[in-house]
Amino acid sequence: MPASLLWAVDVHGRVYSLSSAGQQWELGRDAPMEFKRVTAAQQCCWSLGCDSSIYLNVFASDLPVRYKEETYENQRWNPVDGFSERLLPSDRWQWSDVTGLQQQPLHSFQLPSSSWEWEGDWYVDENFEGEPTEKEGWTYSIDFPSTYTKDKKWNSCVRRRRWIRYRRYKAMDTWAKIPSQPMSLPDPFSDISCGGWEISEEPGDRLSLWVVSLQGKVWFREGICHHNPEGSSWEEVPLPGEVVQISCGPGDLVWAVLWEGKLIVREGITRDCPRGLSWAVVECPSPEVGAIHVSVGNGVVWAVTKDNKVWFRRGVNSHNPCGSGWISMVGEMIMISVGLHDQVWAIGCEDRAVYFRQGVTSSELSGKTWRAISAPRDGERCLCCGCFKHVMTICLCSTALDVFSLGMCKPSLWSPLKDVPSVTPAVLEEEVIPADGEEIQLCAEEALLSTESRGGPQWSNVDLEEAQTGAVLDLAETCSLSSVTTFTLTLEDGAEEHPMWAWVSGEGCSVDSSSQLNWFTVTQSVQSMSLSISPAQTAAWRRQIFEQLSERSRREMDDFKHYEQAIEQSVWVKKGAMQWWRDWKPHKWIDVQFAFEQFSGPDGNKDGILFIYYNYNEEKKYLHAFINEVTILVPVLNDSKHTFAIYTDERTKQRWPIRVAAATELEMYDWLALLSVSCCESRGIQGPPSKQAIWSITCKGDIFVSEPSPALEAVPYPTPCDQMFWRQVGGHLRMGECNSAGIVWGIGYDHTAWVYTGGYGGGFFQGLASSTDNIYTQTDVKSVYIYENQRWNPVSGYTSRGLPTDRYMWSNASGLRECTKTGTRPPSPHWTWISDWAVDYSVSGGTDREGWQYAADFPASFHGYKTMKDFVRRRRWARKCKLTTTGPWQEIPPIPLIDVTVLPCGAQSSVDTIPLWAISSKGDVLCRLGVSAKTPAGSSWLHVGTDQPFKSISIGAAGQVWAIARDGSAFHRGSVSPQNPAGDCWYHIPSPAKQKLKQVSVGRTSICTVDENGNLWYRQGVTPSYPQGSSWDHVSNNVRKVSMGPLDQIWIIADKVQGSQSLSCGTVCHRLGVQPVDPKGQQWDYGIGGGWDHITVRGNAMEPPRIGLLSQKDTAPPTSSSPLPIGIAEPNGTAVC
């Protein structure tokens, strides 16, 4: 979990943040003024300033916030001028939007606020639907509104072209004031809450911001999204009463507190309607004392009543946002903040300390105890600014907002103080006077009077009248407090004993009950620092222990080797009852005895045999496998059986492993761990994977690694692919990429980026089969999908009553298996649900507003709108589940990725930087800075601009960067060099005819791509002087993914590979006969599969043995006797690492 921030405001209005990995509160130094409240999301923080304006602080990210403005220039042909800007009267504007309905000249585009800047000037888009256009980017048509082509024809009467200009949000990491609208709001704001980022399917893409005005009105900020962090406008939300405070959770929960102490709950909040539809009233926990504060999370609601009691709401979820009942909790608090994972923070009533609720888990949402956060604040001395601020904030936070409104009415008195010297005399005067509460009360009443005398806004009368009793009471209380504080402040010049907090916001703080937090103890003494252990120290003393043990062995044993051993080595047999998926038809699970015999081989190596004893026609038989012949052990855990598969090279050929099932998961992992260790021992493999290792990932996300031998790429007789030995590495990934410097990056199903730490083991490998260092917790989140199917009938329209021949009304994608909401379980026991079922709108082909897709009949292609011919419809439901495991992987926050690529060959030294490129989940191209063998994680991202989102990227050995855009076209990045790591511009490469490309991989010089129909293409004609190449050559079909190695090896994941029983999908294949003279190779050699999803061979820079080179030499042209391809041998060739 990456570090995230907890935000708080102290009683002086200063904003502090506390990192989940940190130990002290950091002061937000650049705040333009004192703040009243803050509300944080993970990517930004909103605050309410003392001037009652709203400020936004967008956290700096390597990924800029940029927005593409576009407009179209339209022209018509006439016989006199040719194409000219003279249009017909019935035509569209000369400058318009894409539809032609809106006039949009270039100068009409203004920056939305001073927080934005233009990235460059307007330019013409010269690409059209993935194809480069003729000069100047014009596209032609017969007439307006019509389809456009890039070719000018005889009947092309109109033409248009697109102009593009990017603007960029520049106010990162500073507090930028949200400009007030032209139609300014009637009254200042008093509360603020953001959330709602989990309503949309792309987390963090959209944000809901709710604010409360002093008048008790609620406003919703429209249009806040990733590329518009400020939002666009305020919309008033109708209310059943007057609101004092509001809270918005990360999902669809919004609760607010009314003046009279009742609570209201927003209902009908959905993806399409983040503002919700209506309010429902919930009685406050104790009728005589109303609620004063509420805070909501994903599935919890906490409230504080006016007597500072804390309450927890039972039974809250998105179907029942009102919950079912209140539970009284211990502790007296003035406010509460519920953050991510429903973790809870609060500010104590007595001591104004920030408390963290410990032990909040998904099964125990109310947690266990309050624990005060005792982190110190950073060195900053108390600014000793006005005590009035003090009074104001305390009043504000303690109970009644109305008191605060008093202050707001007299701006001269309550104006924010920029710094100490400029404290206005008026304030100073009064600051010195008060010795007891009455004085201040007096002045507050004065303020009150002055407001009324000034004839302040209508609303203040009403509010104040109602509030007066409470207000005066509160003032007496808080003022005495403040005067005491003033006293000490003046005397001791701001030496505070402990900070007094006014507000805390944990909405953006991603911690959970298992997080290690350093907030609670002050661990800064020198001694404790020296005792904390770093991994380097651990390694050092481990080495020392090892050396001492070796020394002892030498001392005690070296001269006595001829002595007899006290215990003779014997055979060890482990047995167990298992089930076996029998080899003959009808296939079924039968009970067998499973036995493993381990013995020491003649050379001291451990070896073993596996036996499966079964009964066949009353006859006892057995099947056996030698441990040193086992090529891979694959866990196939599903919800019905704890099975694993054992492959040998023979069984890989047949695509028919030995499948056995253990009685329990524990037993299965016991066996797997034991057998894996034995397999590795019998092959003499231990420790972490080598730098040359080949990594592969199954479609379940399991990670396997194989050590290549030089013979693997030998020509003409390479090691057969099915003899490769694969061992598992802990963790869960969707894809990975390695290079021969040992840098390995992976991407999880939830698009989190991970870097390999150099360890091994993790997952179910514990103890011996796992390294102690470099193993970390890894989580992954993915969605499980089911389909709701309906058929139309003339009486009742679409219903869930299908024809008898129809598929299940709740099914999987194919319709063959029934999948109900209640019956569908996570993919394996390791996954747990973390959300409820929700309609998924992000289905390819689009959906209507309710998520439905229509078709004429069931096994047909669906579309996102209803036509007359459609009789059936379906929609997809998604539910998220989460896996927590361990492995040698460390997270690289915060940008989610969909693809990553590393320069395949290693650098000269361990500190040389190695190019690494990636694509963010939004399609941005990123270049990682500071990656080296020593620091494989790198330091930061450099954003590389593109005109459209990308989906795949690859960098070759000579620094050639190729990428695939979402529209299926290819791009080549020019001038990438160590001096200019990001290159200078993109060159568009047309895709093969009628094919949309989806993935690219670049080896030493070869470039291969895979298209959406499973064709593998090789780029022909690539030379150093013409790196774009000339054409695409078809290599093969049924290809899912390709990985090119640093020696131009071609490895793929293939579908539809013939096995003994059936076709298998997802098989690792190796291209045979790849040579410089024949870079496309001859044929495929089939390896492990099916069920494989990813392979990367980019670390294997191991040259094949000499014999291969010699045979090559005979056939190669005399000018290039080296195995290097022709291009690189040229004197003007590009730099090769």
Add this chain to the structure above:
Amino acid sequence: MADDKDVLRDVWFGRIPTCFTLNPDEVTEREAEPYYLLLPRVSYLPLVTDKVKKHFLKVMRTEDVEEMWFEHEGTPLKWHYPIGVLFDFHASNTVLPWSITVHFKNFPDVDLLHCPTNSMVEAHFMSSIKEADALKHKSQVVNDMQKKDHKQLWMGLQNDKFDQFWAMNRKLMEYPTEEGGFRYIPFRIYQTTNDRPFIQRLFRPVSTEGNPHTLFDLLKEMCPDALTKDGCLQHLPCLPWTSFMSLTLNLCFSSSPPPKVESASLLG
């Protein structure tokens, strides 16, 4: 880089060259040759002396044979201490091989427990496993194990099978990462200078301030005397400052007191 497994292996495969000689008072038919053997440090005497017994019985009449026991320079050797502890305790300063005298008569009932069969050793071993797990995991792990798992652990020790033993023992050595270690670290401190057989008290892996305890902390708390002597910590210059929990994980041989070998030699 040295890895945990290497360390565990070296601990497990530690051997002490030993010379067994028959007590000259024993009645023999002819002179008994001494018997040389490499004894595993991580085991118990009765488990590794079948060959010794067989060797000496060849020269003895059956009526002269009672229960076999061992003695080093006049001190009877307690079979229920691990061999490594016995060696470090009594003989670490003598010349190798370790010379042990074998007796078949005059069993010292005051000093030693009788050990009629290996099942006595098993019972003793399993009880220390259970005792240690009570400290480490409130006995949860050992209670969750099946009978056959206990058997595997024992057989691994008895037959000197590292993999077999550790396949099971690793479960006993696991702990939730967020807790930073076991509940308490099981240990025993054997001292020659003390009348008590050993010191054994509750000891947390992490101090109340959240810092990992070190071996130094343990010694400071349990036997401060040992620290005042010069040279006590010189044998293991870095170890006293490392986290005791890490030491435990690396140097334990079973779940019974892990660093006993080290501390015995340290304090002896």
